[in-house]
Structure formats: structure tokens, C-alpha cells
Amino acid sequence: MSISYNDVGESLRRITISGRLDMPGTDAVASKLAELVTAPKKGVVVDLSALQFLASIGIRALITSAKTVQQRGGKMVLVVEGSSSVLMSLEATGVDQLVPVFRNTADAERAAIA
Amino acid sequence: MPRGRQSPDAAARAGGPALSGTDELTVSASGAEARRASEWLDAACRRLDVPPALVERLALCLHEVLANVIVHGGSAARVAPVTLVLEVNRGRNSSEASVTVSDAGAAFNPLAVPERRLPKTLGEASAGGLGLVMIRRCSDRLDYRYEDGRNHLTFGARWSVQ
Numbered sequence: 001m002s003i004s005y006n007d008v009g010e011s012l013r014r015i016t017i018s019g020r021l022d023m024p025g026t027d028a029v030a031s032k033l034a035e036l037v038t039a040p041k042k043g044v045v046v047d048l049s050a051l052q053f054l055a056s057i058g059i060r061a062l063i064t065s066a067k068t069v070q071q072r073g074g075k076m077v078l079v080v081e082g083s084s085s086v087l088m089s090l091e092a093t094g095v096d097q098l099v100p101v102f103r104n105t106a107d108a109e110r111a112a113i114a
Numbered sequence: 115m116p117r118g119r120q121s122p123d124a125a126a127r128a129g130g131p132a133l134s135g136t137d138e139l140t141v142s143a144s145g146a147e148a149r150r151a152s153e154w155l156d157a158a159c160r161r162l163d164v165p166p167a168l169v170e171r172l173a174l175c176l177h178e179v180l181a182n183v184i185v186h187g188g189s190a191a192r193v194a195p196v197t198l199v200l201e202v203n204r205g206r207n208s209s210e211a212s213v214t215v216s217d218a219g220a221a222f223n224p225l226a227v228p229e230r231r232l233p234k235t236l237g238e239a240s241a242g243g244l245g246l247v248m249i250r251r252c253s254d255r256l257d258y259r260y261e262d263g264r265n266h267l268t269f270g271a272r273w274s275v276q
Contacts, residue, residue, distance in 0.1 A: 022152070022177055023145030023184070053152070055177045056244035063239050070236055085170035092174075092251040093244050094232035 003029040011042040018050035021058025030061045037065040043112025044069050044076040054089040066099045079108045135162045137200045143192045148180040162202045164211045168271040171252040175269045178245035179215045187219020194218035212270030221260045
């Protein structure tokens with residue numbers, strides 16, 4: 001389970017999460033994710049393309065993060081592999097309709113700072 | 115990786131394609147054990163030739179059911195073992211893989227919980243209750259019974275036989 005980030009200019013932060021966002025995995029990264037999304041960046045891209053599993057506890061962490069970004073006037077988007085079980089989790093819970101989902105990083109970054 | 119009791123069918127024992135089979139595992143109610151359960155399910159389903167897309171759906175359901183046991187089952191659920199039984203039944207036209215989770219926690223019938231409307235905006239989204247949404251949407255069959263002081267919840271996924 002890992003979480004990392006890099007800032008792209010003044011307005012964009014890219015956060016990458018890999019591994020499994022199940023109970024132990026989410027416990028391991030949730031506080032770091034919450035901390036990273038508080039940065040005063042206009043756009044936040046959370047790259048989940050290397051994530052293998054997304055449970056409801058992980059989705060909760062993503063929703064909370066997206067709300068934090070929205071409340072300070074920013075926008076959070078996700079990058080997800082098109083055929084992954086991660087996309088299935090987002091679609092099953094309807095979260096793909098609340099937090100924009102992209103298949104590639106370039107499109108996601110454009111949308112996050114638009 | 116630890117494995118539970120297995121009962122492959124005669125064809126599988128003879129090296130042919132599996133027709134049906136079962137596998138069992140006992141875990142305790144904890145996050146680490148939920149991950150072990152997921153690994154067991156993946157290995158058992160591969161052995162029984164369950165299509166990978168269905169395994170992913172069953173794995174999500176299993177995680178969410180165990181999460182409910184851990185969070186809402188109370189102290190009884192945390193002390194007594196949780197039993198998992200995988201059954202694969204192959205028919206002429208369709209097949210089903212199902213998992214029954216049996217726990218000694220507080221009685222809870224998820225089928226009695228009204229289905230919630232999905233939020234339309236991020237502002238409406240609530241952080242709770244998503245597990246049950248996932249279980250309902252990722253399974254083709256849900257059965258529940260409370261017997262001998264234990265919850266028995268079965269979720270299944272079906273596929274057509276070509």
C-alpha cells in the first residue's frame with residue numbers, strides 16, 4: 001500500500017495511490033490522503049490506475065477528500081483503469097457520477113484545473 | 115496461503131474441467147483477516163474455474179459483508195469465528211458461485227434495509243451505507259437467515275454457459 005504526490009505548477013496536485021483500499025489499506029493511507037488534499041491547489045488528481053481493489057471504506061475516504069477540495073473552491077478528479085474492479089466499485093456506488101473519472105492522466109489534469 | 119476444506123467434484127479430481135465444488139475457510143472478525151479471506155476466495159475461485167469478472171464481484175461483496183460484521187456485529191462477532199463457504203454449481207445453461215458468511219454477531223438482516231437512493235451531487239453524498247449498496251449491486255442473489263444464534267448471509271453471482 002503506498003501513497004505519494006507531486007505538485008504540477010502552482011495549481012495542480014497529483015496524488016497516486018496503489019495497492020488495495022480495503023480496511024487495512026485504507027487505514028494505512030486515509031490520514032495522509034486527508035492531509036494532502038488540504039493543500040491550496042485548484043485541482044487535485046487522484047491517480048488510482050495502480051489500485052487493485054476499492055472497498056466502500058476507501059470510497060468513503062475519496063468522497064471525504066473530494067468534499068474537502070470542493071469546499072475550498074477546487075476540483076478533485078480520479079484516474080482509473082477502464083476495465084478494473086476499481087471502476088466497478090465506483091459505478092456500483094454511483095460515485096463515478098459525483099467525482100469525475102478519467103482513463104488517462106492528461107485528460108484528468110486538464111479537467112481538474114478547468 | 116492457508117486454505118480451508120475443499121471438495122472438488124469427480125471431474126476436477128480426474129484432471130478434467132470442474133463442474134462444481136466447495137471450499138471453506140474460518141477467519142476472525144478483523145481487517146487483516148478480511149484480506150486473508152479475499153486471498154482465499156481468489157485462489158479457490160481460480161481452482162474452480164469461476165470467471166475472473168465474477169470473482170471480483172464476489173470479492174467486493176465478501177469484503178463488505180465482513181466489514182459489516184466487524185463494525186456492527188458487536189463483541190460476540192469479534193470473539194467467535196466467522197465461517198466462509200464457497201459453493202460453485204454448474205448447470206447446463208447457467209452456473210453460480212456463491213459465498214455464505216456465518217457469524218455470531220448481532221442479528222442483522224441486510225435484506226430488510228430499504229434500498230437507498232444514490233446521491234445526485236457530491237454535497238448530497240453521505241460517507242456511510244455504501245457497503246450494502248455494493249453488496250446489492252455486485253450480487254445476483256442474496257439470502258439471509260438467522261439460525262442457532264448466527265447470521266447466515268449468502269451472496270451469489272451467476273454466469274451463462276456457452
